[in-house]
Amino acid sequence: PYDRMRKLFRRISADDFTSNENDKPYYLMKQMKQLSKIDSQFSDEHKLYDFSVLLSAGYETSSFAIITALYYLGNNEEIQEKARNEVNMILNDKENDIMDYEDILKLKYLECILNESMRLQPPIPGFGYEAETDISIDGYKFSKGTQILFPLHVIHMNEEYFPNPSAFNPDRFFNQNLCEFDGAFMPFGKGSRTCIGSRLAMIVMKHILAKILYYYSWRHEGNKDDFRVEVTIGATVKSPVNLTFLRLPKNKNNDYK
Numbered sequence: 084p085y086d087r088m089r090k091l092f093r094r095i096s097a098d099d100f101t102s103n104e105n106d107k108p109y110y111l112m113k114q115m116k117q118l119s120k121i122d123s124q125f126s127d128e129h130k131l132y133d134f135s136v137l138l139s140a141g142y143e144t145s146s147f148a149i150i151t152a153l154y155y156l157g158n159n160e161e162i163q164e165k166a167r168n169e170v171n172m173i174l175n176d177k178e179n180d181i182m183d184y185e186d187i188l189k190l191k192y193l194e195c196i197l198n199e200s201m202r203l204q205p206p207i208p209g210f211g212y213e214a215e216t217d218i219s220i221d222g223y224k225f226s227k228g229t230q231i232l233f234p235l236h237v238i239h240m241n242e243e244y245f246p247n248p249s250a251f252n253p254d255r256f257f258n259q260n261l262c263e264f265d266g267a268f269m270p271f272g273k274g275s276r277t278c279i280g281s282r283l284a285m286i287v288m289k290h291i292l293a294k295i296l297y298y299y300s301w302r303h304e305g306n307k308d309d310f311r312v313e314v315t316i317g318a319t320v321k322s323p324v325n326l327t328f329l330r331l332p333k334n335k336n337n338d339y340k
Contacts, residue, residue, distance in 0.1 A: 141284045144206035147318050149288055152200040153295070154310060155251045157303030157326050162253060166193050167296045174297055182290060190289050193296075195253035197288055198261075201270040203251060205235035208314045210272050233269075236314075241267045301328040 156163040169192045174180050214229045225231065240248040244267040245255060266273055271281035278284070304325040311322040 141278075141280045141287075143317055143319075145284050145288055147204070147206045147320065148197060148201055148284075149291055150320055150324060151204040151312075152197055152288075152292060153301070153326060154303060154324050155200055155203070156196065157301050158307060159251060160302065162196065162251075163296070163300065166196055166292075167300070169193060170293045170296045174293075180294070180297060182293065184286070187286055187289050187293070190293060192253065192257065193289050193292060194285065195256040197285065197292070198256045198268070198270075199251060199253040202239045202245070202255075202268055203249075204312055204318060205239060205270050206318050207270070208236065208316075208318060209234040210269070235270065238267060238269070244268070298331055299328045300331060301326045 156166065169190055173182065173186050173189060210233050212231050212233065214225045214227055214231060217227050218225050239245070242248055244264050261268060269277075271278035271284075304327055309322055310324070311320070313319045313321040
């Protein structure tokens with residue numbers, strides 16, 4: 084697969100884009116080419132690696148985040164309906180159900196739902212960092228070069244930042260700058276090595292959930308305590324997620340009956 088991606092990348096990269104100046108699928112490649120002009124060390128191999136990460140590395144983690152969001156919304160009908168109303172405000176004014184980038188950015192509450200889902204069930208269990216200098220934290224001393232693991236399941240349950248931390252409450256994030264959580268919430272990591280695809284992942288997840296909310300309502304069937312997640316390098320849902328979906332009827336104006 085990597086060899087095929089390499090060939091595709093080189094074929095696209097060789098295009099001078101003169102006939103595709105406004106073609107959105109080529110936008111990423113155009114930006115990478117521009118970066119190459121600024122930074123001569125940004126080689127084709129660097130571009131290929133970043134391109135591969137953006138397209139493939141977030142597949143499992145994004146899928147996990149969407150599944151957990153569906154689960155939590157299936158257990159919280161009022162929150163689900165509030166999210167649906169936000170989606171309807173955008174799509175009901177359109178002649179079709181196609182959302183563009185600007186539409187997706189407007190889905191603020193849906194982003195809160197995804198953030199709260201990732202707080203409770205982080206797709207990645209933790210991140211490793213290396214101490215650049217000798218440091219002391221709350222009386223614990225760490226020598227330069229010490230490998231330090233940040234377990235997100237612990238960090239994301241900090242009651243100082245998240246009162247009643249076990250509850251699913253997307254309103255925690257509404258009108259909040261994520262920087263205000265000061266490292267208490269970091270599903271994509273933090274600092275200079277934060278996930279390169281975090282913005283793309285959020286856009287994709289919001290788009291998928293918005294379409295599901297627009298066309299379906301659903302509820303979770305069964306005991307909430309049966310929901311189980313296995314954590315290794317990443318997180319995987321290990322129990323059946325029994326959701327019952329109901330297709331929402333529309334009239335010719337695309338409004339709900």
